Amino acid sequence: MFPQAKDALIEGSYANAQETYAQYAVNTGAALERLARIPISLHCWQGDDVGGFEAGEALSGGGIQATGNYPGKARTAGELRTDVEKALSLIPGTHRLNLHAMYAETGGKKVDRDELEPGHFQRWIDWAKGQGLGMDFNPTCFSHPKADDGFTLSHRDAGIRQFWIDHCIACRKIGEAMGRALGTPCVTNVWIPDGFKDIPVDRMTPRALLKQSLDAVFAEKIDPKYNLDSVESKLFGIGSESYVVGSHEFYLGYALRNGTLLCLDAGHFHPTEVISDKISSVMLYLDEILLHVSRGVRWDSDHVVILSDELRAIAEEIVRHDCLGRIHIGLDFFDASINRIAAWVTGTRAMIKALLLALLEPVDRLRTLEQEGDYTARLALLEEIKTLPFGAVWDYYCLQQGVPAGAAWINAVKQYEAEVLAGRG
16 A cells, blocks of 8 residues: 555645745645646547447547557446546646547447538537536547558548548537537547658648648638637658658648647657757747647557656746746557556646746746856756755645555545456456
8 A cells, every 4th residue: 555645744744845935936736726726638548549439330540549458448438437537636737538429429320421520429528527627539530440551641542531620520519519618628639640651752742731721721710719720740650751741840830821720749750859948939829729749669569658758848938938828738658568547647647747946946946047057056057956845835736635655545546446347347
């Protein structure tokens, strides 16, 4: 069993930390108030290994693969919702759920993706309303017979291309319905796997076709109070190692010209390329962006997010440039080799910890030193604040929010595994 610190000990440690941070002109109470207002969008596909619940479909393909066979994955939408509830009970703050189109509930009937309607997600919407959650949404442009050759919105066959256009249009309407019902805009993010395994001769035509398809998808305007459109790039994928149609340059240009959000996925760039460095550039030109926070290990392998240097850098860029109201933060990883609920909790708590660390930074003082050209003091202060008592502030935040502090949450996951997950076979 992992110990749970006593409330009095947490409060005492926090009081000392509060005083320490005050010496650096950092108000810990104000930081926690801001932190509590930042939602993280949890991705539903961690809970069932990116399987989905489409009737009669065995899903695979599109470069999407969760490795491992840890017991207890969700087999139904009901089980998945229960698992998400358990994860949320161990994560401080109020958050969101990110859903893919393949998680529709159609009553066992075969409903193809171009025929999906808001009613196929009504149970999800009702559940989210009961949980006090916002929702985000994604077309599922993979794991389908019409995506078997690796092309969807950029397909040379006009009929197949139209199928995926209709699917994305349907998904925007579903996102709008979610936003209306829940009173918070739904970010509907378009990602496609289109690309070539080997070197193409014609790189232009697929991109021209993709542009035409996106223009058709986004032709009908939807009130941004209910739905926000986003487009997501990728460097390469399984089966598209040599060329991806929807590159970063393509989607950056599209977002700038058409006013959509741009999604930056932490695993969708070169192994030595980081999205933290891109934030300050794209935010000069775009009103809002979407982040898919993941952890690539040598490639876009979607490992569980941890409190890494890059995660801290992402959070610092968001906070230092006062972009919290303009950046939507979502998670995107899937690991079937460990307890799936523990993966959600670990990754989400890590993202929140990174944001708290950024909020506790004496950014005004650091900025002044930089503007004065005192780079010596800037470097020294950046190093010294790394050892400030952040952990005491984090534990107090967990106590405030009614979730376990420290490693005590692992006990709840182990108990849930024994009582619920073990019964799933």
